[in-house]
Amino acid sequence: MAKRSILAPLGAALCAAALAVQLPAATSAGSDLADVVALVDAGNFRAAESAIATALQRRSADAAERQAWHFERERMRRIRLDFPLSRSEMEAQLRKAVPDLRADELAAWDQPRLLEQLRIDGERRYFKSAVNNLFRIDAAAAARRATPLKPSDGPLYRLSPYHAEVRRLALASERRSVAPRRVRVSYSLSVDADAVPAGETVRAWLPFPRVLAGQQENLRLLASEPAQARIAPEAALQRTVYLEKPAVAGKPTQFSIDYELVTYATYVAIDAQQVQPARITPELAPFVAERAPHIVFSPALRRYSREIVGGEKNPYRIAQKLFAAVDRTPWAVAREYSTLSNISDYALHAGHADCGQQTLLLMALLRLNGIPARWQSGWEFGDGGFDSMHDWGWLYLQPYGWVPMDVTHGQLAAADPALQWFYLGGLDGDRIAFNDDYSREFVPPKQHFRSETVDLQRGEVEWKGGNLYFDQWDYRFSWQALPLQAEAPPQAALPPPALRHFHAGLEPAF
Secondary structure, eight states: OOOOOOOOHHHHHHHHHHHHSSSOSSOSOHHHHHHHHHHHHTTOHHHHHHHHHHHHTOTTOOHHHHHHHHHHHHHHHHHHHHOOBOHHHHHHHHHHHSTTOOHHHHHHHOSTTTSOEEEETTEEEEOTTHHHHHHHHOHHHHHHOSSOOOOOSOGGGSOOHHHHHHHHHHHHHTOSEEEEEEEEEEEEEEEOTTSSOTTOEEEEEEEOOOOBTTTEEEEEEEEEESSOOEEOOTTOSBOEEEEEEEOOTTSOEEEEEEEEEEEEEEEOOOOGGGOBOOOOOTTTGGGGSOBTTTBOOOHHHHHHHHHHHTTOOOHHHHHHHHHHHHHTSOBOOOOOGGGOSOHHHHHHHSSOBOHHHHHHHHHHHHHHTTOOEEEEEEEEEEGGGEEEEEEEEEEEEBTTEEEEEOTTTOOOOOSSHHHHTTTBTEEOSSEEEEESSSSOOOSSOOSSOOSSSSOOSSOEEEETTEEOOGGGEEEEEEEEEEOOOOOOOOOSSSSOHHHHHHHHHOOOOO
């Protein structure tokens, strides 16, 4: 069974509430809830269900506590959806990819760090992408595949003339923000026919960018379906367009938005000799703090940090060491984030991670070492029709301020160190950010559990009867590059004062 997270008592008591997002941070669920979270993590679903049923019978339980218990029940359902394969079904998939599979190979690969699995009430179940992930994280297995696995990353995951051009333009102009690109985006969400009873109102939140000076500007909403749209304010750290319409019998319920914006690449030439430990002001304090359940300074994280950092004191050199260490974690298709009780701990132990898991692990390590770090995410796109959901982040280095980091793009294979470390202080412009933090409240707020309790890239849907999970709707992101119109030059300072105010002033909505 995969190694699970070991949370501090406070983190464990809060994790179900944080996963549910709408729950208050100060839940009264206490140690009983922490025990159930641990049971669910371990796959002991029958015991967890028994404890949940007992807890829900208590008349003393308040609404927030009851919601926390209900979410653990929902989390078990979601985990079952993520782990649908029996051992024989997993082996059948593996033999299709490796027709002459040997018994010794199967035995060697059939372990949690290679073929992700979980014992649910004693039965071994395999993650739905376990077989394909095996070929991503193990070179020996990849060499045995009958046909090579198609790459899933985009054109800028490898060194490109574009990276050198961004650096050249930034140095020549003495600006951080360069190489503007004008993009038109169409985003749609379609709820399955009869997923909601006819006549009932379906409520949808579609991801929408914030205007971020020097990163993405000149934003215009062009159209929406339905036409009546409520755009969340700029202060919303997970920004959306809210739409609603009645369900019609036998027909999917469809929502869409079209918008344009200009995106910029970012590059900061960092001189390690100039970097000093940041003075942690009240504004920066949240970004060096733990934030349970997904950023917890556990003993395991502290040990790992000591092994990587050693005696290094320079914040930029520390960041380089941590970035390189997390970059070595192989990328793989991820479990749904709402099923994980501590994502950074999961990324530390699972042997693989996706972009958001890698980013949260790096954020946790940076914060542990006193380096402010924060989240950003959205979609990336590129030549050849590439587009994908993506997560990255920002770190604060004195005297440079906030600079970007993308550990999933990682170090580039370049002889020039400035290009090798492009994504530690630089960012391409082939991306749109929807989120400047994770697990934050929507405007208007959801009434039921979120499908994605951490990120916001696909959208969210509900009706009065409850949340609609990902198996009940589809989504589509499409983009088009447009000729660049005459634009005012981007503002040089990143992030703008308003962004800093929003980060410091809004509390988490659990």
